[in-house]
Amino acid sequence: MPASFLFGQFLGGLTTAMFLFLIASGLSLVFGVMRVLNFAHGSFYMVGAYLAWQVVQWLAPMAHSFWLAALGAALGVALLGAVVERLLLRHLYGREELYQLLLTYALVLILGDAAKAIWGTRQLSVSRPPILDGGIEIMGTTLPIYNLFILLIGPAIALAVWLLLTRSAAGRMVRAAALDREMLGALGANVGAIYTGMFVASSFLAGLSGALVTPIQSIVPGMDVEIIVEAFIVVVIGGLGSFWGTFWGSVIYGQVLSFGILVFPSFSIFSVFALMAVILIVRPWGLFGRPIR
Amino acid sequence: MLEVRNLSKSFAGFRAVAEVSFAVPAGQIAAVIGPNGAGKSTLFNLITGHLQPTAGQVFIDGRDTTGVPPHRICGMGVGRSFQRTNIFPKLTVLENVQAALLAHQGRGPNFWSRAELLCRAEGETLLASIGLGGQAQAVAGTLAYGNQKQLELGIALASDPKILLLDEPTAGMSAGETRAHPAVHRARHGGGVLDRPADRGDAPGPHHRRRESCGGARRRRGAARLPGRAAMSALLELDDVHTAYGLSRVLFGISLAVEEGECVCLLGRNGVGKTTTMRSVMGLTPPSAGRVRFRARDIAGWPPYRIARAGIGFVPEDRRIFAELSVWENLDVARHASTRPGRWTIEAVFELFPVLANLRDRQGGFLSGGEQQMLTIARTLMGNPELLLLDEPSEGLAPLVVDALLAKIGELKAQGLTILLAEQGVDFSLALADRVYVLEKGAVRYTGAAAALKSDRALLDRLMAL
């Protein structure tokens, strides 16, 4: 197997990893702070993709339509997240976790059908922004410039979020909320507002990644379910609630997917769940999570 | 019968139990005595298998049971009652006991018979023997506090244990009830009993009859008026407050008042409702009935953050500092959480607690007990409260540290901060308090000036034996 091919697979794995990271990080943070595993996160990603396509249709001849569409989609999904959190999720916080999960599942059903109703079932796609068109040669393999962009923006966002969490006052509050939300409330913090903020931020990220994936992948019904399953696996590998865990979990999973297919053609569907099962059995808290036994 | 050798247990950062050794022969009653935080709970958990020891061994009836899981230890004839009532809340009282009997008789794997018919007579006999005969059909979670503790014991007794571990069985009970407590009777009937009262007065043995004769000083629930003062001026007022944790009722009509600038102390044993009263004021466990007024505004039902921003600060019993944040970060979070103006800034707090200033970058989880206590008080001060709710600040601290803490709180009081203090330690509270409320079983049994109690030791003894 030529080195250039392997390198190409490696880069492909990293690109997948960065997308997954953008989505899974929101999922993991929300779980860490709010103890809610948001099934509908994948649906937010899908809505982001559809919204991006829609905005591009509206703005078509205009320059920079892609970037505006990406921003618009992210903001749109953030708004959706705010509505969901304030109107629906917030009322279930006192109840058992099962009910919160079922709520997010209900959203998966509703949003999935809503998207089908609005945009139909045919495949849609968005073309790459002109600046990022074309490819460059690295080590014998051609890397699309757009993918390079993704490879750079992933870690950039990771770094930015990490700095926010550790250096800013808001970030400290979020970390405190994850440790002891009741005490934080007794100190005077409106933990409900923190929750809304977290949920909106994670929805923004989900919408943004949905928008950014459109030049690479076509937009189809079912992409919500596909991505949420992968996001689950990533957070299990990395550890629920751990930020860097999600990052490294995505990287590992991306490579496993990339190279696994070469070794074992029917790799994806079986082995992915087997991997998840093995990790949950052997080390449920993943790489960086807090040991729960 | 029960032997413990060099038993130790460390949690990340601190040793809860260090090299404990003792032996309890069959037929004897032993008492484990110590203040809160001494490690009694942990010791019991180590014996019953709920925790794994870091070192040392446990022997039950001659067999090494170190590390054996709880259900197997029960099978060896060890019964245990818990300090916090640990029952099956949605089952009836009879069903609770039946379940324990069925489990003990190994009839769990029976898939066919009707459970409600089995062990019925035995269950009813057992309930009668512990005084719950008339309540067999009541749903366990709705029982009064004392009855829940009795049921707690009943479940432990159902396993017909050779060794009975009683974890603070009389917490919150009066002297009369303590003597009538079934455990004291059962203890005479063979088997070993390991008991952990929090103070000597509880250890089973002959008691003198103590009559409650507080006469006019005794306050009934409802009126919380203090002589010579209009109720309107009270900074904090509780009026017939009832609170429950789910189905478990804890407060049965608490009424009290705290004037501005005062230090009022809630006295009473473990489990009487001191912490619950504070949590009810703070909105963490909202009252199911009654009123809570702060500066004449009704705050019952407000979310905790609103109450904090209105000027009440809460310092919890278990400190609850943000372990993964540094000292400075803990304070900074509190500063941003409640934006009330006032004199307390991070620098001011470091002046009050110079020890903390040296530890500003240390992670909260690595502080000692005393340092954590200082941090949690400092953290709550960052919200510039007018009323400070202090829950058992001296718990688990060494005497020297307690003295230092006393001095600091005294300083705060001198600066005009109104304080509501909950304490088991009588000396600590009387040194600080202006007035005292003595709680028992979720209600106020006595209120009066602290000075009166300080001078009248006999009255104090009588009250604390309530």
Added chain:
Amino acid sequence: MMPRAAALARRIPWTLVAFVAAAAIPWLGSRYETFLGTQIAIDALFAVSLNLLLGTTGLVSFGHVAYFGIGSYVCGILMKTYAVPFTLALPAAALGAAGFALVFGFFCVRLTKIYFAMLTLAFSQIVWAICFKWNDVTGGDQGLPDVPYPDLAWMSSIPGLGDLRTAEQFYLVTLVVVTVSLLAMRRIIASPFGRMLTTIRENPERAASIGLDVRTYELAAFVVAGGFAGIAGALFGIFNRGVFSDYVYWPKSAEVMIMTILGGIEHFWGPVVGAATLVLLNQQITSYTEYWPLVLGSILLVLLFVFPGGIVGGLVAGVAWLGRRYGRRARA
């Protein structure tokens, strides 16, 4: 007036009445109603088996469809490929499903809450992936069409049953199997074993302290629930005239959970009501629109916010409220 009516109501053997009414459907109703009846009976059994975990033991499983699917495949393969009679294939399906539940459950009960749920989901998807891919045995993504009906010739010898179509005869067989299974489960839940499970749900720590090996009991519950789900699956394979991997995919686990909660997890017959409601709603709604998931999601939302106790929970609360009102009137 009311108390007398209530006492009378308690004496009527409702189960028997419901059974007789259900059994009369082939004569009273059309082929379509028999079809629905079979679907409802099978889903009711599936939902009640889940409730053994959810309502009785407090275990939230997202992967229960795995055992339903294993039951379908075992029975379908035995009957179609190996011409094994139904009377042997059905118990084999139950045992197969229970066996897998034993293996999977062994690992799952070591975890709690969200981790438990995720592992059940992972195992369920592994089962799906195997069914989807193993062309030789399971037919892969084509599945196993034309699973034969069991030999029902003996039914013609019973007076009145000879005129029925095969589907209707099979409906009666299904009804009997489901009823027997439900009664067995009811018995199990009322038994000491069931009581132990309830204590585990209420307070696992205390349950351990009275001598229960919590993990073993949870595993046993898992196996029993899996076995009954397998029976439901076996019946379904025949009813559906084929076994396909679609029916092992994870949204089916969500659907049966919704049925269970819709009916009410605190009452034994709750999931039965939930199954009936959902099947009937599905049939009604899908005749008007293809957006069944949208409707299902909305139903779920209403359920979560308005009727957390489910239909039966709501009815029981309503009756209790009525009893209090009329009790007061009678006394006044």
